[in-house]
Amino acid sequence: MTNLLLLQVLNGVQFGILLFLVAAGLTLIFGIMDLINLAHGVLYMVGAYLTATFTALTGDFFLGLALALPAALVFGIVLERLVFRQLYDRDHLEQVLATFGLILVLNEGVLMIWGAAPISVPIPEILSGSIPLVGPLRYPVFRIVIIAAGLLTALGLWFLVSRTRVGMLLRAGASNAPMVSALGVDVKRLFMLVFGLGAMLAGFAGAMVAPILSVEPGMGNNVLILTFVVIVIGGIGSIRGAFVAALLVGLVDTVGRTFGPILLQKVLDPSAASQTGRTLAPMLIYIMMAIVLFARPSGLFPKKGGA
Amino acid sequence: MKDTDTAPAGARTPRLAGRGALIGALVLFAIFAVLPFAAHAAGDPFFIVTATRIIVFAIAALSLDLILGYGAIVSFGHAAFMGIGAYSVAILATHGIGDVLVQALVAVLASALFALVTGAISLRTKGVYFIMITLAFGQMAYFFMVSLSAYGGDDGLTLYDRSTLFGAPLLDGDIGLYYAALAVLVGAFFLLRAVVASRFGRVLRGTRDNRVRMQAIGFSPYPYQLTAYVLAGAIAGLAGVLLANQTEFVSPAYMTWQRSGELIVMVVLGGMGTLTGAIAGAVGFLMLEEILSSLWVHWHIVFGALLVLIVLYTRGGLAGLAGRVFGGRRR
Amino acid sequence: MSGLLSVRNLCKSFGALKVTDGIDFDVAPGEIHAIIGPNGAGKTTLIHQLSGALKSDSGTVRFAGEDITRLSMAARVKKGLARSFQITSILEGFTVLENAATAVQARSGSSFRFFTPAASESVLNEAAMAALARVGLAEAAHRRAGDLSHGEKRQLEIALALATDAKLLLLDEPLAGTGHEEGAVLIALMADLKATHTLVLIEHDMDAVFALADTVSALVYGRLIASGTPDAVRADPEVRAAYLGEEG
Incomplete structure (x- = not known):
């Protein structure tokens, strides 16, 4: 039981880390540009496909990843220049419509290029296998690498945001965007940078799951909604909030699915418990979101200054 | 700073306001009324099935226009209410309750209750928060149905018989169902038309135009917006009852957020805050879908690109475009 | 005190x-x-x-x-206790009369009425007209508020506060x-x-x-x-x- 819990906690952390990678860029885009971008999940999907393709071409996951990341960055910047740049000063409804249209185009485009069949990416030799945890319990190396890579990225982001000039501008922009432009900063370039960075982070998340999940069209859709839940719980524009909320969502979802039915068995008979548990578990994170919002309508780490 | 609480550009000046909108709607209803005869004469009786589907989505789009067009409430979870309505029919039917009045009552109550609970939480927030939260609640309803294996789960649930009225199989024929749906559409249109012109509707429209001003003359917008949200959810639930009967099948796919997005597209492209526009938008969207999908499997690319281009290069949807081309009202 | x-x-x-x-x-x-x-x-x-x-x-x-x-x-x-705004805040899309009538409506009975057209409620319109007359906007009652001149909008600001009683x-x-x-x-x-x-x-x-x-x-x-x-x-x-x- 304890072993199972440990395993599920690790899985939850790994899931949460992935959500954080997708959410980090998106929360900045929301916070700084006040842009609602539904197409962010698509960037995650594109990252996975690019990694799958480059890995197949080069025969090496690391080379594939090394090629996919800059490609995702470029892809994000191209999208920013073609579409998003023109949406910053539009109202939210127009942003919703345009990015919804973009999802249709990109999902269908992926379907055209790569087909509907899921693509699998082999786990690289050196990261395959598993390591012992406690007693007989083992955990796959690749998942540990995902957690480590995610934590390193989080650390890098923390450094970028809290210790550099660009980060200072980002923080200022998240709480007061007009002020940043009043400071004479080239806001266009800042926005493009944030967008490209967000695209690369989402693409990185997609790349990291490529070997453990199947790469398929529409894979970004569910991630997008989970990312929204993360951002809403964490508070728009807050990297720290996104990190905390992503881990929370990852853990509650993963642990809840396994332990919900087990806990329910204490009050219900086993078959009813497993039925109810399986029905309720996917709703847990949304219920959590509702509770957080009820107590704090601006999330756990709300922007400072704004009303 | 922009704020979703202030009206989107397209909503501020209803383009087809008043009499024009009414005439437009009456013309549409007249066309709908004679459509079965025309389809029969043209030797395409199956067109009725498509037309029924169009009417069902027109009802849902109408209900969305109440909150989106008149309330500037950008709800991205509207398909959930349709799904709840559709599941009410299917679940009751599996328990042997086939009467449409009972089913409709349960559907309306269930979708209204879901709207009340989710609306009460999400309307406390604004702007992008609100959009994301309604999206998340819609997804919650979707996943609930996916994991509800007792009622088909992911695979959905087949309806073996259409609903009956006091035991009479009135909806069994496609024509019967078609006119029943049309009656609901006409009823919903006139109901909502009265509502938006009433005291209640005035508060809703005023809040759309200028929330702070409404507070400064003594209104608390929240209860009015929540009531509108519940009313819209209930009507969409009713559309779900018809949808279940039309397809004779329900599945979680009815509740996806893409479906919610499509409803928004219908309302916006048809012209928000006119009611007639929502109906026209549903007709236009589903006809376009029908045509494009028969031409090319990857029609979504064309459709998505059109949507992006329309937003980037026109303001206020197709109706706004038409308004400018044909010299509409000054904004 | x-x-x-x-x-x-x-x-x-x-x-x-x-x-x-x-x-x-x-x-x-x-x-x-x-x-x-x-x-x-x-x-x-x-x-x-x-x-x-x-x-x-x-x-x-x-x-x-x-x-x-x-x-x-x-x-x-x-x-x-009613206020006006430094930066004009009116219901631009409404007529001048409907602006004032909305303010009257806020204090006159329930607004949870769904079927009667609000625009034809004489109780609301009469009180609204009185407020408009007081600020000198009676003539403009049926114009769209957004189309008023700046000075007229400032008058309407005050009429709205008056109309709340x-x-x-x-x-x-x-x-x-x-x-x-x-x-x-x-x-x-x-x-x-x-x-x-x-x-x-x-x-x-x-x-x-x-x-x-x-x-x-x-x-x-x-x-x-x-x-x-x-x-x-x-x-x-x-x-x-x-x-x-x-x-x-």
Whole structure:
């Protein structure tokens, strides 16, 4: 039981880390540009496909990843220049419509290029296998690498945001965007940078799951909604909030699915418990979101200054 | 700073306001009324099935226009209410309750209750928060149905018989169902038309135009917006009852957020805050879908690109475009 | 504690910046009480606190003997305390009449009525017309509010506050952005309102303030430095130094 819990906690952390990678860029885009971008999940999907393709071409996951990341960055910047740049000063409804249209185009485009069949990416030799945890319990190396890579990225982001000039501008922009432009900063370039960075982070998340999940069209859709839940719980524009909320969502979802039915068995008979548990578990994170919002309508780490 | 609480550009000046909108709607209803005869004469009786589907989505789009067009409430979870309505029919039917009045009552109550609970939480927030939260609640309803294996789960649930009225199989024929749906559409249109012109509707429209001003003359917008949200959810639930009967099948796919997005597209492209526009938008969207999908499997690319281009290069949807081309009202 | 409106020790900070700091004043029934001060003195913040648009950090606001410090903006309007805005805030898409009728509707019966057309309710329209006539907009009743001239919009601002049936009007720079003629209309209007209403007025136009006000309070850096008759405040050396001197 304890072993199972440990395993599920690790899985939850790994899931949460992935959500954080997708959410980090998106929360900045929301916070700084006040842009609602539904197409962010698509960037995650594109990252996975690019990694799958480059890995197949080069025969090496690391080379594939090394090629996919800059490609995702470029892809994000191209999208920013073609579409998003023109949406910053539009109202939210127009942003919703345009990015919804973009999802249709990109999902269908992926379907055209790569087909509907899921693509699998082999786990690289050196990261395959598993390591012992406690007693007989083992955990796959690749998942540990995902957690480590995610934590390193989080650390890098923390450094970028809290210790550099660009980060200072980002923080200022998240709480007061007009002020940043009043400071004479080239806001266009800042926005493009944030967008490209967000695209690369989402693409990185997609790349990291490529070997453990199947790469398929529409894979970004569910991630997008989970990312929204993360951002809403964490508070728009807050990297720290996104990190905390992503881990929370990852853990509650993963642990809840396994332990919900087990806990329910204490009050219900086993078959009813497993039925109810399986029905309720996917709703847990949304219920959590509702509770957080009820107590704090601006999330756990709300922007400072704004009303 | 922009704020979703202030009206989107397209909503501020209803383009087809008043009499024009009414005439437009009456013309549409007249066309709908004679459509079965025309389809029969043209030797395409199956067109009725498509037309029924169009009417069902027109009802849902109408209900969305109440909150989106008149309330500037950008709800991205509207398909959930349709799904709840559709599941009410299917679940009751599996328990042997086939009467449409009972089913409709349960559907309306269930979708209204879901709207009340989710609306009460999400309307406390604004702007992008609100959009994301309604999206998340819609997804919650979707996943609930996916994991509800007792009622088909992911695979959905087949309806073996259409609903009956006091035991009479009135909806069994496609024509019967078609006119029943049309009656609901006409009823919903006139109901909502009265509502938006009433005291209640005035508060809703005023809040759309200028929330702070409404507070400064003594209104608390929240209860009015929540009531509108519940009313819209209930009507969409009713559309779900018809949808279940039309397809004779329900599945979680009815509740996806893409479906919610499509409803928004219908309302916006048809012209928000006119009611007639929502109906026209549903007709236009589903006809376009029908045509494009028969031409090319990857029609979504064309459709998505059109949507992006329309937003980037026109303001206020197709109706706004038409308004400018044909010299509409000054904004 | 005396007066229709009593403000005690009212404070509001944004971060480290104290925007209003221990404000005390009383407004007697029937008077025009003007609050003056240089830009950034905290005048608009004070109006927001009085009207309920901003929560105060500390202090109390009493209206007609009742503590209203914690009430929302909408609840204060119901008590009889209505405001206008420095930056015109009207329902642009509505007609002028419907603007005023909406304000009447807020105090006249339930707005949870779904079937009768609001535009044909004569109870609402008559009271709305009365408010419009009072500010001189009766002729414009059927025009779209967004199409009014700037001066007319400023008149409509005041009509909306009147239509709520308020006893006390908080007017935030009613002359903002108006030309000489438009301003004269509004000054005459305020002088006329004095017969029926208590007015708290924030205004930059010193001529208007000294012509209209019974009491003037000077706000500088969030503190009231002087309060009294126009002549007394005009003569106050601190006020001259902080404010009037700048104007030359």
